[in-house]
Amino acid sequence: MASFSTSSTYCLSKNVVFLSDFSPLYQFPTQSPRRRFSKKIVSMITQPSSRMPATTGSVKSWMTMTEKLLARTSEKLHVVPGENLWVNVDVLMTNDITGPGAIGVFKREFGENAKANPDYKGVCHIALAQEGHCRPGEVLVGTDSHTCTAGAFGQFASGIGNTDAGFVLGTGKILLKVPPTIRFVLDGEIPNYILAKDLILQVIGEISVAGATYKTMEFVGTAVESLTMEERITLCNMVIEAGGKNGVIPADKTTYDYLKDKTTVHYEPVYSDEQARFLAEYHFDISKLEPLVAKPHSPGNRALARECEDVKIDRVYIGSCTGGKTEDFMAAAKVFLASGKKVKVPTFLVPATQKVWMDLYTIPVPESGGKTCSQIFEDAGCGTPASPSCGACMGGPRDTHARLNEPQVCVSTTNRNFPGRMGHKEGQIYLASPYTAAASALTGHVTDPRNFLQ
Numbered sequence: 001m002a003s004f005s006t007s008s009t010y011c012l013s014k015n016v017v018f019l020s021d022f023s024p025l026y027q028f029p030t031q032s033p034r035r036r037f038s039k040k041i042v043s044m045i046t047q048p049s050s051r052m053p054a055t056t057g058s059v060k061s062w063m064t065m066t067e068k069l070l071a072r073t074s075e076k077l078h079v080v081p082g083e084n085l086w087v088n089v090d091v092l093m094t095n096d097i098t099g100p101g102a103i104g105v106f107k108r109e110f111g112e113n114a115k116a117n118p119d120y121k122g123v124c125h126i127a128l129a130q131e132g133h134c135r136p137g138e139v140l141v142g143t144d145s146h147t148c149t150a151g152a153f154g155q156f157a158s159g160i161g162n163t164d165a166g167f168v169l170g171t172g173k174i175l176l177k178v179p180p181t182i183r184f185v186l187d188g189e190i191p192n193y194i195l196a197k198d199l200i201l202q203v204i205g206e207i208s209v210a211g212a213t214y215k216t217m218e219f220v221g222t223a224v225e226s227l228t229m230e231e232r233i234t235l236c237n238m239v240i241e242a243g244g245k246n247g248v249i250p251a252d253k254t255t256y257d258y259l260k261d262k263t264t265v266h267y268e269p270v271y272s273d274e275q276a277r278f279l280a281e282y283h284f285d286i287s288k289l290e291p292l293v294a295k296p297h298s299p300g301n302r303a304l305a306r307e308c309e310d311v312k313i314d315r316v317y318i319g320s321c322t323g324g325k326t327e328d329f330m331a332a333a334k335v336f337l338a339s340g341k342k343v344k345v346p347t348f349l350v351p352a353t354q355k356v357w358m359d360l361y362t363i364p365v366p367e368s369g370g371k372t373c374s375q376i377f378e379d380a381g382c383g384t385p386a387s388p389s390c391g392a393c394m395g396g397p398r399d400t401h402a403r404l405n406e407p408q409v410c411v412s413t414t415n416r417n418f419p420g421r422m423g424h425k426e427g428q429i430y431l432a433s434p435y436t437a438a439a440s441a442l443t444g445h446v447t448d449p450r451n452f453l454q
């Protein structure tokens with residue numbers, strides 16, 4: 001078995017894995033009732049970098065950010081799209097849905113033994129970020145298609161299968177083909193009724209759900225620069241809904257400030273060369289963007305929220321790795337506060353992590369006279385925030401909190417609206433931003449949040 005020169009180990013979840021210095025030491029989880037429906041981090045391995053720097057300007061061929069990330073982590077000076085590389089992985093993430101399969105491969109191929117860790121953090125993609133495991137310049141892979149979320153930190157991040165993950169656990173390496181990069185330039189001041197969810201629905205609607213298949217989606221421009229880290233996370237989270245291999249946002253002061261109190265690991269950001277070659281470039285003026293939804297049954301089925309106001313809804317769901325972060329709930333609370341009204345349909349709230357849940361009860365919402373999100377939600381007649389988990393984003397068993405057990409219509413801040421996704425195969429899911437979700441909860445039909453925010 002190959003081993004790293006040094007390795008440290010992080011285990012952030014209840015249930016499963018503890019790995020130390022790559023000696024095969026772990027305990028395979030017994031069946032947990034939550035195993036299938038709540039993605040929690042079960043193991044991560046970090047590998048300190050002792051690599052050659054990626055070249056910038058010292059060779060005649062220029063590279064995109066993703067090409068540089070993969071060049072550096074495969075110890076090459078230069079790579080081109082289509083090239084196959086053995087990449088040294090910095091962080092591997094598994095969760096309690098897909099982890100058992102990956103660990104099974106690892107166990108079969110590399111060894112026995114086990115140990116559990118009781119520290120449950122929450123939905124893996126958000127817990128990873130909150131715990132400081134997403135860092136510029138690194139390669140992070142995980143057994144979940146939404147691992148692309150971490151590209152928000154200026155790193156290469158992509159979902160992989162359990163077999164690959166088993167081998168990453170054993171060797172620290174993965175074979176990757178360098179993807180070509182499509183660049184999305186999002187410029188303009190973001191209007192106060194638009195959130196990152198609208199930006200990504202706009203992009204997916206433009207290029208279709210297959211528009212970036214095995215491509216990198218690099219996001220730049222003044223609108224992207226103005227996004228908070230949580231909003232950048234929303235943008236990169238849904239890259240996979242366009243087929244993207246990874247999404248990436250150049251690291252900047254916002255990134256460094258977010259990481260300041262979260263990690264002491266040294267990281268080295270990389271940036272696309274000015275002369276780098278992009279497969280295509282799309283430009284959007286975000287100042288003109290209107291609130292959007294993705295109608296059933298595809299994240300690419302883009303429509304203006306105001307054009308769907310005849311769609312009567314049965315419920316609203318605010319949660320998941322896409323739309324269950326602290327700022328997502330703050331955004332919803334802002335709409336409820338502005339309206340001063342009560343919701344007309346059941347409104348389910350599922351925080352992504354323990355920290356988000358705590359934030360809902362402790363952080364005052366701006367201009368609310370000191371009220372927390374939880375107080376505002378209670379005043380508006382929403383459900384009580386549930387325990388952190390993936391909740392009904394992926395449906396789950398019949399008794400999963402907020403699952404669609406009837407053929408109902410739901411406005412949801414989640415990332416997928418395929419048939420059956422939230423439970424009932426005839427359920428209809430309208431993907432939307434937390435602003436649009438909250439506005440729709442207040443009226444009982446799909447609603448443009450400008451009705452309350454202007």
Ligand SMILES: CC(C)[C@H](C(=O)O)[C@@H](O)C(=O)O
Nearest residue numbers: 039097098143144145146394
């Ligand atoms: C749980 C996991 C297997 C799944 C995926 O990888 O797509 C998840 O992210 C999802 O949203 O459906």
